Amino acid sequence: MAGATVPTSTEPEKTERTRQTKSIFSANDSARDMVLYSPLWEFWYSADGTLEVVSNACETCCGYEAKHFYRNSRFMEAILIEEHLPLWYGLWRKLDEGENYATAEFQIRLPDSKKRWMKFEASRALDSDGCYCGIRAFCHDITSHRSVVQQLMHFTWHDSLTKLPNRSKCIEKIKKAISRAQATGHWNFSIVYIDIDRFKNINDSLGHEAGDAILCKLADRLRDATYGFETVFRIGGDEFVLIYEDTSDHQSVHRSIEALIQGIKRPIAWNNKQIHMSASFGIMHGEMEVDTPERYLQNAHVALNHGRSNGTDGVTVYDAQIFSNALKLISMELDLHNALINQEFFLVYQPVVDTITRAVTGFEALIRWKNSQGKIISPTKFIPLAEETGLILQLGEWVLLEACSTLAEWRRTNPLFKNLKVNVNLSARQLSDLELTDIVSRILTKTNLPPECLRLEVTETMLMENPDYADITLRRLRALGVGLCIDDFGTGYSSLMYLQQFPISNLKIDRSFVNDMEKNPANYEIVKAVVALAHALGLTVVAEGVEEEEQRIMLLEAGCDFSQGYLFSRPIPPQEIPNIVSIMQAPQKCLPQAG
Template sequence: MLTVDDEVAGSFTLFAAEKDFFDAERLNLLTEMVSDVCFALSNFEKEARRRQAEERLRVSEEAIRLNSSAVEASANGIVIFAHTAQGWGIIHANPAFERITGYSLQEATGQSPDLLVQTDREQMGVQEITAALREQREGNAILRNYRKDGTLFWNDLSIAPVRNDQGEVTHFVGILNDITDRKQYEEQLERQNNHDELTGLANRNRLKERTELAIAFAQRHRGAVAVLYLDLDHFKRINDSLGHAFGDSILCAVAERIGQQLRERDTAARIGGDDFVIVLSDLSSPQEVMLVADRIRQNIARPITLQNHELSLAVSIGVSMYPQDGDDYDTLLRNADAAMYRAKEAGRNGLYFYTADLNTQALRKLELEASLRYALERDELLLHYQPLLNLSTNALTDVEALIRWRSDDGTLISPLDFIPLAEETGLIVPIGQWVLRTACQQVRQWQKEGVALRVAVNLSARQFRDDQLVHIVQQALEESGLPPRLLKLEITESTVMQNAEQAARTLAELKALGVSLSVDDFGTGYSSLAYLRRFPIDQLKIDRSFVQDIMLHPDSAAIVRSIIGLARNLRMQTVGEGVETVEQREFLRVAGCDLMQGYLFSRPLSATDLIALVRKHQASQPG
């Protein structure tokens, strides 16, 4: 048998005519011949394999050289990542990568895949690439990337894993395609299709699209949408007297002023000439529309100085509301347009709702706001004081200052009507400062007359966010001469929890002044006990809704007991608000509540009547 590397390659056969021709000598000779042939075949096979290996190596090296040349010559940026202990890092980048990004290979080597994203990580594409790296799969995303000099370019990035012989991912290859020109062209087309060329506001196409989205959102969440149709009064005179170029500049200024009053989710559009449309989405009430519309009217009315001319503009605004005035774009726009013409017929520079009832509300709101702006100047605001009774000792040592407004016609306006309006317009800040100063002065005067009472003053959410609050409180104490221990500041639970970290800092600064701090309407919000322990609170006021139900609903009674127990454990005083019956008072007393406040003992009184009540009560006490 002929064998090569222990494998049968063939046979060597000889025939002889004579019997016993193959003796021992001849057999040895044949064996030696077979061995020589096998040796020759083996060498031939090895030589063939060597030549094949050399050819494969040559082809492989050529392929590698070609691949390397292709990578280096590619117009697309190509980058190779390797996995290290610190994560994926760049080990190679081609010249196109350097040209596109501005980073040299030396600067890029060792950097993470975030190199070009920088801090702009809140992109959908970043999540896709991160997931592809984590899951060791291919990935593609269009990203906002940034060159070494900080300039933006759009990158259509594709990545793919590279595996070794064992199937393990050892590297990733990324291909960068700079599509900035394409994106700019798309944006240009988008602007042409969806934006007004003159002002940059939305055009009719975008307006319709955004209105329909706002309506769909309102349908799902049972909200409201307002469409405001604005027309500049007597704008034709400007074009006729100063020219269309001047008029265009005015329109741009008006567009900018409109945009200043809107939220990100709202839409402003110019639909032709001097006609503008605004879509207010996700509204809770028509009152929001009135306030926005009034701000826009006031902002547009500010004088515009242009080319040595100073102009004052007026605007007529018509409003339609979803769902009462229509449930589609065309109907709402048509009805807002009709309402705008009614505003012009009513004397221009006004606001008119398509629904008559809303016009009455809007007029009432605007009149109330105008009157409120002058209430401080006209001394129409006054304070009443409601006493708090100690349930253990029956002593009267605390009062709460409550604002009242008596208008110039003598009508007493409820705080429920004007306090929300003051919050919305920002008037709550000067009004709140007046309340604080007046209460401190009054209590100081009572102290001089021999009656020491601690006064509670409510702080609104807007006041509490004012970075001048601590200075204002300190100034009120110093100007009045009132000892800080006789001032208590009340903040609602929801206000405190809006920004708990900031609230903790503000409360600590107020506490350092020596005043007391109380959380009003406690139990109606979502206080975290962890935060409550950190706040330097002295008192919790149990909301009246729980107090009024304690004799009717076991759940309310249990909540009140829990609040009292919580306050006791945190060494805080408790006040039961809205106490109107003897049964409510006795429940609070037995439960361990410290103070009560409500009509059972006294309504809010004028300063004169309050001090009379205090003296009468003190005189009735034994000893």
């Protein structure tokens, strides 16, 4: 056979080898010496596969002296990693079949049991007559090169911060899940999209170093909870994806997510602070009609956004109705942008009154949207969307400017407004905005409104998301002279004793406690306790949602300072406010409920 064969012979004497087959060196001892003392690990094989010479550099490269290779021409096979033997045999098979060059990369085991990657290159040698006379081969240590390649591959497929597989790896994994499902007919996999709630607030308030550290801790918790290799992926920012395969039923996925929710909720320590996190989840179960990874991720993300509108820690499974709602939200988002440009937003004002005298003491400014078709859009629909898209910052600044301008104008033209205040709600995005204090100061200066006439409302949930940063921001606002109020008190999980650390001067009892306190004695006891404790801390109290005269009387007996609700007035347009104030400033007069 004119080809090469895998080396098989044991070491004979050199002279005997020469007699048995034509030597690749043709009795050229100087050429042989060149090979022996070559700085490269070099092999020369005769045409029948007999090893004729191996360079002394082999000991440097693999730790074994040349004598081991002479004694056993198959010694290379002996030190190869077993799973790489097919590569070795394949190389020799190619040469045997007449190819002039063949190469293979494999690992060998050193005398100390360590491993190294080698690249073996072999080519057919011809004599002066052009006849095949053997194989010349080189073996290069490529361990460092392989390590670099593996690192580059790792960086290609993994997130550098959390070390989790990245979006590219996630898409590849989903592709495999789809292919397996198409082959077997079993679509028993699920894609879970996770987005950390309000994570931007962490970066804005604590800095990106803290944000990165928190992301790494969350990644560790997700990885520990899923027990699997390449099951959890970080696909961007604060977004993660879980892939569940071979699931017996959808309920098992939901049970796993419930455990993840509890894990994410555990406080994360950072610089002696306890950071509380939550997340929203969107699920897309395997479906035959959905056959691309991008659609699975898109649909799971759509489900997540749909569920987020129902609050944090939401878990939502994708369906056709959710997709339809998502299209409506996209349309509404475009309309929101246009509404700002076309000045479709306006404010209404609901009076806040003295519980005893019913005299107006101020107003709460409430935003409304009348779209281009003339339809009034509820704030419960567009405020969450504005918050999510970031438009809330621009919208919130407009509300502040409009409310301050309106009260300043009333004060300029009507002495009854001299001591009245306007309440403006802040969003979570605004509270975490580093420029908030400057914006408020600039608006007060521009409108010439005294700071004490403005009261900013925040919810206790917003304060508890990042209490340290919230405290700093509120103290800066308080230094301007504006009043600060906790809105919807009682709907969160904080205590009034804890909240009193913030520079607040006023709190509003949530309407849920006021609505049925005349029927529910427990609610009334809560209201009385809150009023008493607030007064002990030097705070004034407003009761929201007062609709019945009996409720006002009960609040009066509880000592509640101020009231707000339909009993006194619905939210009304600004042009009606002067007349309302003139009527309600007269003690004990009740305003007809405006429609």
